[in-house]
Amino acid sequence: MSRSxxxxxxVDHEAGKIGMWLxxxxxxxxxxxLFLVYAVFRSQYTDSFHTAAAELNAFVGTLNTVVxxxxxMTIAMSxxxxxxxxxxxxxxxxxxxxxxxxxxxxxxxFEWSYKFHYDLYPxxxxxxxxxxxxxxxxxxxxxxxxxxxxxxxxxMVLLTxxxxxxxxxxxxxxxxxxxxxxALYWHLVDLIWIFLxxxxxxxx
Amino acid sequence: MKQSNSHISGxxxxxxxxxxxxxxxxxxxxxxxxHFGALSVFVALTVASVKxxxxxxxxxxxKFESLLLKLMVGMVFLLFTLVIIITFIDYLFx
Numbered sequence: 001m002s003r004s005x006x007x008x009x010x011v012d013h014e015a016g017k018i019g020m021w022l023x024x025x026x027x028x029x030x031x032x033x034l035f036l037v038y039a040v041f042r043s044q045y046t047d048s049f050h051t052a053a054a055e056l057n058a059f060v061g062t063l064n065t066v067v068x069x070x071x072x073m074t075i076a077m078s079x080x081x082x083x084x085x086x087x088x089x090x091x092x093x094x095x096x097x098x099x100x101x102x103x104x105x106x107x108x109x110f111e112w113s114y115k116f117h118y119d120l121y122p123x124x125x126x127x128x129x130x131x132x133x134x135x136x137x138x139x140x141x142x143x144x145x146x147x148x149x150x151x152x153x154x155x156m157v158l159l160t161x162x163x164x165x166x167x168x169x170x171x172x173x174x175x176x177x178x179x180x181x182x183a184l185y186w187h188l189v190d191l192i193w194i195f196l197x198x199x200x201x202x203x204x
Numbered sequence: 205m206k207q208s209n210s211h212i213s214g215x216x217x218x219x220x221x222x223x224x225x226x227x228x229x230x231x232x233x234x235x236x237x238x239h240f241g242a243l244s245v246f247v248a249l250t251v252a253s254v255k256x257x258x259x260x261x262x263x264x265x266x267k268f269e270s271l272l273l274k275l276m277v278g279m280v281f282l283l284f285t286l287v288i289i290i291t292f293i294d295y296l297f298x
Contacts, residue, residue, distance in 0.1 A: 013209075014270070016271060017269075018276075021273060021276065021277070022276075025276075025277075025280045026278060028284065029284065032284050032287070033293065036288055036291055038289065039288065039290070039292070040295055043292075044295075047288070060230065062233055064227065065229055066226060069222060069225045069226060069229065070222060071260060072222075072263050073218050073221070073263065074218065074223040076213060076218050076263045077215055077218050077266075079212075079213075080212055080213055080214070080215060080218070083212045084212065109218075117237065183230065183264075184264055187259055187260075187263050187264045189258055190255055190259060190263075194255045194256055195252050195256070196237075196251050197249070197252070198232055198248035198249060198252050199249075202232060202236040202244075202248045203205070203223075203236065203244065203245045203248055
């Protein structure tokens with residue numbers, strides 16, 4: 001069957017969105033599995049987890065929580081802007097989301113460097129001499145925040161592509177599935193952190 | 205073939221949701237500062253759940269999505285909860 005090369009298939013918006021949600025479900029179980037491991041070991045090594053968690057900087061954790069919450073709002077607002085044909089506003093909002101994401105990563109960098117400075121990383125000589133429960137806590141801390149940070153980076157790449165497409169008009173009020181799905185991914189990154197934050201930083 | 209949702213979230217609504225989320229964050233931080241022990245854990249996780257609920261419903265637009273999508277999300281969370289419960293039943297009875 002021959003088709004004109006200029007013909008583009010109409011996008012089934014609803015199906016595309018459901019597809020993204022299905023992917024998000026797999027991400028929920030990816031992190032959910034780690035939360036489960038954390039929950040079990042926490043119940044078995046309550047005191048060690050308690051003391052180890054106190055070593056984390058709750059202020060930076062709270063700051064990062066605020067940063068991601070604001071970034072979720074800005075990306076949600078950018079969708080409103082695109083749909084209302086307010087392109088400049090949309091570009092500003094997506095850029096703001098990216099800036100907040102970068103700020104989050106900078107905070108994470110300082111947090112981790114601070115720990116590395118004291119040789120508190122998995123497999124270090126210092127770590128090996130700590131209590132088993134403490135070793136488990138740090139292993140989970142690095143695994144969970146590390147995997148989350150990787151998702152932040154992936155999200156930043158995705159949103160940069162979205163930003164460029166909004167700029168050239170490939171994403172617009174009549175065709176915005178990519179922005180909507182990119183925003184959903186970003187909200188997931190925020191959701192995961194909303195649970196990570198109290199589990200790691202607050203339950204001391 | 206269904207086209208995109210007709211509901212567009214307003215800027216003001218989204219900002220108000222953020223305000224709610226920030227307030228809840230503040231509450232969870234303050235509650236744990238007060239050191240209620242095991243109750244703090246429960247409160248912190250409950251507050252986190254409310255925040256997740258707000259992000260899901262408003263930022264992720266689930267409140268205005270199809271019933272199909274709402275059911276799917278609900279089922280997935282239910283499944284995850286069951287996995288946690290069953291795992292803990294195993295550990296608690298060893």
